[in-house]
Amino acid sequence: MTTAYFATTARGLEDLAARELESLGAVEVQPVFTGVKFSGDKQLLYKVNLWSRLVFRVLVPIADIASKNAGELYDNVAGIDWGKYLNPNQTLVVHCTGTNGSLNHTHFSALQIKNAIVDQQRQQTGTRSSVDKEWADISINAHIEGDRCTLSLDSSGESLHRRGYHPAMGVAPLKETLAAALLDLAGWTPDIPFLDPCCGSGTLAIEAALKSIGVAPGLYRRFGLENWPDFDRQLWSELVTAAKQQQKEELTAPIFASDADKAMIDQSYTNASFCHLEDKIQFTCESLEDLYPPTDTGIIVCNPPYGKRVGDVETLRSFYRLMGDIFKQRFRGWTAFILTGNKELGKQVGLRTSARIPVYNGSLPCTLLKYELY
Numbered sequence: 001m002t003t004a005y006f007a008t009t010a011r012g013l014e015d016l017a018a019r020e021l022e023s024l025g026a027v028e029v030q031p032v033f034t035g036v037k038f039s040g041d042k043q044l045l046y047k048v049n050l051w052s053r054l055v056f057r058v059l060v061p062i063a064d065i066a067s068k069n070a071g072e073l074y075d076n077v078a079g080i081d082w083g084k085y086l087n088p089n090q091t092l093v094v095h096c097t098g099t100n101g102s103l104n105h106t107h108f109s110a111l112q113i114k115n116a117i118v119d120q121q122r123q124q125t126g127t128r129s130s131v132d133k134e135w136a137d138i139s140i141n142a143h144i145e146g147d148r149c150t151l152s153l154d155s156s157g158e159s160l161h162r163r164g165y166h167p168a169m170g171v172a173p174l175k176e177t178l179a180a181a182l183l184d185l186a187g188w189t190p191d192i193p194f195l196d197p198c199c200g201s202g203t204l205a206i207e208a209a210l211k212s213i214g215v216a217p218g219l220y221r222r223f224g225l226e227n228w229p230d231f232d233r234q235l236w237s238e239l240v241t242a243a244k245q246q247q248k249e250e251l252t253a254p255i256f257a258s259d260a261d262k263a264m265i266d267q268s269y270t271n272a273s274f275c276h277l278e279d280k281i282q283f284t285c286e287s288l289e290d291l292y293p294p295t296d297t298g299i300i301v302c303n304p305p306y307g308k309r310v311g312d313v314e315t316l317r318s319f320y321r322l323m324g325d326i327f328k329q330r331f332r333g334w335t336a337f338i339l340t341g342n343k344e345l346g347k348q349v350g351l352r353t354s355a356r357i358p359v360y361n362g363s364l365p366c367t368l369l370k371y372e373l374y
């Protein structure tokens with residue numbers, strides 16, 4: 001059976017995510033603002049959750065209702081048979097986005113929806129689901145636009161950027177989905193040596209290694225769809241088994257990650273160990289000043305500190321100048337990409353960019369600067 005799905009994405013990554021969904025077998029793929037509409041069967045839904053490196057969540061729309069005001073929203077939510085989707089022993093959470101003239105607080109709208117669901121449960125069974133904002137069994141997404149509300153089941157549960165390998169959090173780590181997108185935007189493929197010289201908690205190098213070995217990014221986590229009444233355990237385990245079987249033993253080309261801070265390297269190593277990649281990525285504690293190219297050619301992708309969250313803009317100017325000098329003098333034959341949220345610092349690199357790709361890091365507008373080093 002073909003079902004319509006909606007994948008949520010970071011702003012600016014819609015087209016890239018649409019191509020990824022197509023490569024996973026999605027049809028009727030249509031990128032829209034911060035999301036991608038697509039269609040497919042249940043196997044595709046499971047596959048996208050297990051394999052997507054770029055999307056946040058996959059929503060399964062179940063109803064489109066009139067919702068001019070709180071009363072209409074409540075009544076129409078109450079008109080849906082919720083027993084099909086959850087039972088009172090399961091915990092519940094409702095997330096709401098979008099507003100209209102009278103429903104102008106997303107928390108209030110979410111509360112109305114939750115009340116309508118649990119009131120129905122109580123009337124029908126005498127008991128109700130508890131709310132769990134952290135690890136709900138069933139996660140419902142509501143999107144209000146104009147006088148309508150689309151209600152969806154969130155098949156991912158927790159956002160897919162949480163692969164499960166970040167037990168230790170670095171200073172300003174990239175989201176895993178953004179790191180994977182940066183590798184794609186840089187044109188990195190597993191046959192090209194990779195280096196992140198400011199690796200922090202190692203997100204870029206780990207995403208590169210996961211892709212190179214062909215590890216499904218969802219292998220180390222759980223999903224909302226596993227709690228659904230129609231969960232097809234056999235189909236899921238077939239996909240997981242197939243994913244494990246097609247993993248490669250070795251990287252195609254080497255992956256290097258270094259950082260000046262020993263604590264960051266320890267953290268990267270811990271994170272990599274979580275997905276059994278600790279002996280695949282070559283970690284070194286090294287300041288950029290002391291760094292020499294480990295191979296003749298390759299791709300550098302890094303997000304050095306840029307003053308908004310880590311470091312101070314003044315002291316970072318000389319660091320960006322140094323980075324430009326080192327790339328130019330030592331890394332001939334390489335292509336370097338620097339993600340920065342600070343234009344002024346980007347200019348300090350002092351090299352001619354061959355591309356400037358706009359990217360959002362959370363809500364922060366950033367640019368991925370490309371330098372051909374020859």
Ligand SMILES: C[S@@+](CC[C@H](N)C(=O)[O-])C[C@H]1O[C@@H](n2cnc3c(N)ncnc32)[C@H](O)[C@@H]1O
Nearest residue numbers: 170173174198199200201203260261287288305
């Ligand atoms: C914004 S963080 C990188 C975050 C990383 N991409 C992640 O996902 O965790 C910048 C990193 O640059 C490192 N750094 C700062 N100065 C450095 C230098 N001179 N040489 C190498 N690394 C440096 C910091 O220790 C920090 O871990």
